[in-house]
Amino acid sequence: MRDLFIGLFDKLVGVFVILLCIGVLAGTAGALLAPAPNGGLLPALAVFVIGSIYAILMGGMMYLFLGVYHNTKRTAEAIEELARR
Known part of the structure; x- marks a missing residue:
């Protein structure tokens, strides 16, 4: 039973990492397409870099x-x- 939970957790981690990457890309697109005072290339780049670092670390x-x-x-x-020998 324990191996089942560890296997499921392993798959869940993979899904979570993929969702993190999708979230970073969506946040970058949102920051790039936001109106001028709050959006643009620089905020989108910041979201992409910080979000990527966060996704890699987590x-x-x-x-x-x-x-x-x-x-x-x-x-x-x-x-x-070894103990059996």
């Missing part, structure tokens, strides 16, 4: 947490194998 942290889980699981299996 996605990276979530994948890092999943990697720690998988490495811990492999280490525990390797130790159990």
Whole structure:
């Protein structure tokens, strides 16, 4: 059952990262098409850069947490194998 939840979380992280990227692109388009005082090329570029950094950091942290889980699981299996010998 635990593996089911970890697998679902892995898929959920992938969907979340894709949604973050789509959100950054939509925010950039919105900032680019906004009226002159609040929009334009510079605000759109700022939204794109800051949003991209945020998406990379959040996605990276979530994948890092999943990697720690998988490495811990492999280490525990390797130790159990050594204990059996």
